[in-house]
Amino acid sequence: MVYKCGIVGLPNVGKSALFNTITRLNIPSKNFPFCTIEPNIGIVSVPDNRLKKIAVCVSTKNIVHSCITLIDIAGLVKGASKGEGLGNKFLKKIRECNAILHVVRCFINNKITHVYNNVNPLRDIDIINTELLLSDLDLCEKIFKKKSIQKNMSDVHYSIFLNLMKRCIHQLQSGLFLKDLDFLEEELKILQQYQFLTLKPMIYIFNMTKDMCCNIDINELNKDKNVNLSTSIPVVLHYKYSINNNYVNVLSTQKNCLFFFDVDFNKFIRHLCNSLFLKTFFTAGPKEVKSWIFKAEKTAVQAAKLIHTDFSKGFIRAQVISYVDFIKYRNLIKIKQLGKMRSEGKQYIVQDGDIINFLFNI
Ligand SMILES: Nc1nc2c(ncn2[C@@H]2O[C@H](COP(=O)(O)OP(=O)(O)O)[C@@H](O)[C@H]2O)c(=O)[nH]1
């Protein structure tokens, strides 16, 4: 399963420009509100300096990076959740993603049309988030209706299910994202079937330029309960400008806020993965060294499934060496002698940097 990030935002905010810069593909990025009709899909490899070092230890030249998929859809406008501007079609694509990159226009350029005539990041964020929220509300209400008709009093899950939907509906009606509710594990399992947009991690990308860039009132932005600035990325796409400017500086004072002095997209992808709490494990042998990104808190058997679905069925155990030990001792025999290779079962929680050999029978 490849990790997918969907890019959302109003038209003409720089979504396709971001997509192009990251994927180095050259899809049309034009001053035209619905330039992107069919989604553009690009695959980018996730850089990881550790791969090279592991490759040296196992004497292979074959290095395979894990990838993330980026999906660039057309701009959303007010009413998208009700189908405006083909909104439903675009939102469906985003539902299939694991995370959302929300591009916000901060650059001012009168030649580039803004669908609402002027650049106003706070308003724009709210428009997009409202559409995501309304689309989830619509979905919740449909699920609730459908389930209440199938009423079956003996079903214990029935009341859990309906109560859960009621809570979700209430949250969304209050204008708040689902990810800010606390859910029990069994509730999360139910919700995960439905691909709710506001349950997905969202990263804001502020598209800035040096000379004409609007100010963002951070205090106002912080008041928006659906905005989490700690995982935001101010980024300058038109890098011919230097970005030593106040607005970026204001944003960069936010805790953990990522800040790019130059647009190094390897760095961008790494930061993106960190912001999404993605971790990496490795498989290594004389044939190849490969990195695998995964969402934190995966068990060994779930991690095995990333490599091949069959691996999870015939899972016996995982032989695990930490990256630090691997690089320190370099030699498999020595690592084994020193007891640095652990034998872990299905429920082992995979750690970032683990080098894993899965043992299985199919
Ligand atoms: N001046 C300026 N123009 C930009 C910037 N980012 C994108 N553009 C331009 O704005 C137009 C729309 O960009 P595009 O990426 O197609 O927007 P999308 O509709 O969100 O995909 C294009 O002509 C881009 O070259 C920026 O940071 N500064």
Ligand SMILES: [Mg+2]
């Ligand atoms: Mg576009």
